[in-house]
Amino acid sequence: xxxxxxxxxxxxxxxxxxxxxxxxxxxxxxxxxxxxxxxxxxxxxxxxxxxxxxxxxxxxxxxxxxxxxxxxxxxxxxxxxxxxxxxxxxxxxxxxxxxxxxxxxxxxxxxxxxxxxxxxxxxxxxxxxxxxxxxxxxxx
Numbered sequence: 001x002x003x004x005x006x007x008x009x010x011x012x013x014x015x016x017x018x019x020x021x022x023x024x025x026x027x028x029x030x031x032x033x034x035x036x037x038x039x040x041x042x043x044x045x046x047x048x049x050x051x052x053x054x055x056x057x058x059x060x061x062x063x064x065x066x067x068x069x070x071x072x073x074x075x076x077x078x079x080x081x082x083x084x085x086x087x088x089x090x091x092x093x094x095x096x097x098x099x100x101x102x103x104x105x106x107x108x109x110x111x112x113x114x115x116x117x118x119x120x121x122x123x124x125x126x127x128x129x130x131x132x133x134x135x136x137x138x139x140x
Contacts, residue, residue: 068102110136
């Protein structure tokens with residue numbers, strides 16, 4: 001989240017981590033430019049007592065590709081299951097950019113920057129927006 005006190009103190013940073021998001025999914029390569037996936041995750045926002053399970057489909061479009069490495073844009077849509085009393089069920093949207101780098105025949109690494117929006121009925125503004133930096137491992 002954005003640091004509300006940024007600039008007031010010398011050691012402050014513009015962004016402050018305030019959530020943990022874990023994702024797991026399966027991607028299927030449709031052609032050289034496009035892949036589609038099914039995913040499930042766990043989102044924990046401790047400061048606002050939200051613990052949710054997003055399940056969603058996404059599509060990745062290769063912007064640039066070199067051998068098995070790729071720079072891509074991703075978009076996803078799905079639903080939220082609640083695991084606590086912080087909200088009722090809702091919708092989930094995801095947009096982002098990422099890089100996948102293959103290190104061997106069977107494993108690779110992923111770095112991504114994603115915008116997540118959780119549409120939650122009976123929540124403050126009806127939406128919870130997050131910007132996440134992700135690191136991942138994928139298996140070929």
